[in-house]
Structure formats: structure tokens, C-alpha cells
Amino acid sequence: MSPSLPRPTLADRLQAEWLQGGPLSAALLPLSWLYRALLALRALAYRLGLWRVERLPVPVIVVGNWIVGGAGKTPTTLAVLEQLRVRGLRAGVVSRGYGRDAAGVCVAGPTSTARDLGDEPLLIHRRARVPVAVGRDRVAAARALLAAHRDLDVLVSDDGLQHWRLPRALTVLVFDERGLGNGRLLPAGPLRQPSQPPATHQIVVYNAPRPSTDLPGFLAERRLAGAVPLADWWAGRAADMPALLALRGQPGLLACAGLARPQRFFDMLAGLGLDFEPRPLPDHARLDPLPWPDNAAGVLLTEKDAVKLPPQGAGAVPVWVVTLDFLPGAGFAAALDAHLQRLFPSRWTHD
Structure with a gap:
């Protein structure tokens, strides 16, 4: 029997209704109206000069x-x-x-x-x-x-x-x-x-x-630029695509992403033909303790996660940083x- 999927949380349900509406979203409309009124009062305070936009010497x-x-x-x-x-x-x-x-x-x-x-x-x-x-x-x-x-x-x-x-x-x-x-x-x-x-x-x-x-x-246009070992990334070395493609077919890889929308990262990796276990993390999640087992074959990280993991904190598991090109x-x-x-x-x- 295949494992049952976890039940959606209230937050999951609300985020789904944020896209198309639904009863939970409708129930929260009075709070939205209050929020709109507060924004209008704030805008009025700026127009009346009660609050002001500050000045800075550069644009x-x-x-x-x-x-x-x-x-x-x-x-x-x-x-x-x-x-x-x-x-x-x-x-x-x-x-x-x-x-x-x-x-x-x-x-x-x-x-x-x-x-x-x-x-x-x-x-x-x-x-x-x-x-x-x-x-x-x-x-x-x-x-x-x-x-x-x-x-x-x-x-x-x-x-x-x-x-x-x-x-x-x-x-x-x-x-x-x-x-x-x-x-x-x-x-x-x-x-x-x-x-x-x-x-x-x-x-x-x-x-x-x-x-x-x-x-x-x-x-x-968003596209993956390549991969580089964690220590090399911290040393300022650039990622390259051959290093990322060389991971095709490697068993036991994990991909971790502490992003607001981690599925984008996973989809791009899968689009390059990599096999991995996706491990979504909360946005801005810390990597202390490490969110993977000591016997993992290797871990793929986003740069946003890599900045939270100095090489000495990565343990013995090989970690690659996968970088992104954004045009x-x-x-x-x-x-x-x-x-x-x-x-x-x-x-x-x-x-």
C-alpha cells in the first residue's frame, strides 16, 4: 500500500484559496476590508503631511x-x-x-x-x-x-x-x-x-x-547555471553546467530548498534529468541541525540555503550548490x- 499523503493544513488551504477564492477566503473578507481601511488612513496621513517620505542624498x-x-x-x-x-x-x-x-x-x-x-x-x-x-x-x-x-x-x-x-x-x-x-x-x-x-x-x-x-x-527567464561544491562556492568559484550534469544517474541524491516556492527548484533539476528526493524546507529555514541524514549520498542546495551553511558545518556528506541564471x-x-x-x-x- 502506498503511503497516504499528509492532509493539507489550514495554511495550505488558505494559500490555495488566495489564487482562486473559496469559503475560507470569503470568511476573511471583513479583515481584508479593515486592512484596506488602515492602508487608506496611512495614505491620508502622508497626503496631509502628518507623515512624510524621507529624503536621501542619492536615488x-x-x-x-x-x-x-x-x-x-x-x-x-x-x-x-x-x-x-x-x-x-x-x-x-x-x-x-x-x-x-x-x-x-x-x-x-x-x-x-x-x-x-x-x-x-x-x-x-x-x-x-x-x-x-x-x-x-x-x-x-x-x-x-x-x-x-x-x-x-x-x-x-x-x-x-x-x-x-x-x-x-x-x-x-x-x-x-x-x-x-x-x-x-x-x-x-x-x-x-x-x-x-x-x-x-x-x-x-x-x-x-x-x-x-x-x-x-x-x-x-530563469534557468540553472550549474553546480559547484559547497567549499568552492564559499571560496568564490563559479558553478558550471558539466558539474551539474555529471550528477545524472547518481543514486541517493537529496535536493533541499528553503524557498517560498521550492517546487520551482525541484522542477528545474528534474528537467535536466537528475534523480533525487525533494526535501522542501520552510522559507528562510535554518540548516542547524542539518535536514538530511549522515549517510546521504549527496545534497543539492540553492544559493539562498548555501549562505547559511559554511563548509565546516556540512559534515561528511557531499554538498553541491546549484546556481541560477536570471535574465x-x-x-x-x-x-x-x-x-x-x-x-x-x-x-x-x-x-
Whole structure:
């Protein structure tokens, strides 16, 4: 007899109804109306000048989304940072630092860990090699980063779209295939804010095979770039596809993913012909203790998980880090360039 599947939890049921609606979502509508009213009061406070958007000495690009869960903000942030680097602009990153132990503002340093910064900010710091500061108050984090790195030209906020005190010269809005879900605000739906018409200083990226809203935007492409042993990844060595394909046919592999939507990672691995046991973990899950047995033949990890596992903590099991290429779509670079020319007219040079 095959083992029975675990019964869906209340959270599983709610997330399913966030896509298409249902009785549980409908029952939560009064709370959504209350949430909408609170958002309207907050917007009114800003219009009346009771609260205000702060000022910073450099432009801020906010990468965010309207829907809860992993829509692809971090890979989009990395793509924006690469474009800024190519254009010779010195960028820093501010983020909330979800899942870290520390409180207050923390500026990344040479010995910073995921417990200091959070997994995604540390990944950005390592991958993009840019200064990073984290804090619930994104404005305070921005000021601390600018004080520590006075040569920065621009800041990128990984998330922070709903952090209204943070100024923004450009918004990069990210959607995945869920689009707007059932169109309802939290908690009856997945929306963190009401949907809005297209804005002037906004770029939309769809981390999906096709557009999932009516907003015009660019279709991103996600693909696996390859694999590299954990120790080599920490040493800064690049992953390559032959190393990943060499794992085809190896028995006993586990694939672990502490992501909001781990099935994407598993599907991409399976699409390359790898055989493995999928082991989904909670988003931002810690790897202490290790979530695999001591006798595992090998483990495949995402980079988001690898930043939480220094090589000395991996034990004797071989661990490979599987990296991702994220291409934000044809025309994205030109659209971003147009905004950068607006923000930096005196220093812009055409190719």
C-alpha cells in the first residue's frame, strides 16, 4: 500500500484559496476590508503631511511586489545591480533582513553571517559584491549604509515597496505566474496593497512564462547555471553546467530548498534529468541541525540555503550548490537605461 499523503493544513488551504477564492477566503473578507481601511488612513496621513517620505542624498530603486511570497525580488535585484555595475554606478543595497537574529540596523562586513543579515541580503552581498545594510527601518538602514560607504551613487532596496517612508526614484515591480491571485487584500487574498494602474517611473518584470497581469512588462527567464561544491562556492568559484550534469544517474541524491516556492527548484533539476528526493524546507529555514541524514549520498542546495551553511558545518556528506541564471527579459536593460539617464543626466554616456 502506498503511503497516504499528509492532509493539507489550514495554511495550505488558505494559500490555495488566495489564487482562486473559496469559503475560507470569503470568511476573511471583513479583515481584508479593515486592512484596506488602515492602508487608506496611512495614505491620508502622508497626503496631509502628518507623515512624510524621507529624503536621501542619492536615488533609490525599489524592487518589490504586490503579492506575498517569493515572486523573484532577489534575482531581479541582482539583475538590476549588474546593470548598474556595467554602467559604472556604485550601488548599495538595503533590505529588511528577514530571519536574522540581530535587531536594529546592521551594515555587512567581512565576517557577517546569515544570522547577522538574513539569508537573502548575505547572498546579494556575496553575489553582487556590493555594500549591504539591513534593518526593519529601511530609511535608517540607508543612512547607515551611506555613512559607511560615502562613494555610493545609488541605493537598491530589496523589497520595501510598502515601506512608504523610503523615497524611490524608480520602482521595479515583480510578478510571478500567480499575478494578483484572487485579487483580494490580506488575509483573504495575497495582496499586500491594492493593485494600481501603470506608473510613470516603474518597470514591470514577470518571473513567469507569460504576463500574469494587465500591466506591460518584461518576461524574465530563469534557468540553472550549474553546480559547484559547497567549499568552492564559499571560496568564490563559479558553478558550471558539466558539474551539474555529471550528477545524472547518481543514486541517493537529496535536493533541499528553503524557498517560498521550492517546487520551482525541484522542477528545474528534474528537467535536466537528475534523480533525487525533494526535501522542501520552510522559507528562510535554518540548516542547524542539518535536514538530511549522515549517510546521504549527496545534497543539492540553492544559493539562498548555501549562505547559511559554511563548509565546516556540512559534515561528511557531499554538498553541491546549484546556481541560477536570471535574465529579466529583452528590452529590460534599455528600459532601465532610460531611467538611469533621467536620474544621472550629467554623467550618462551612450555606448
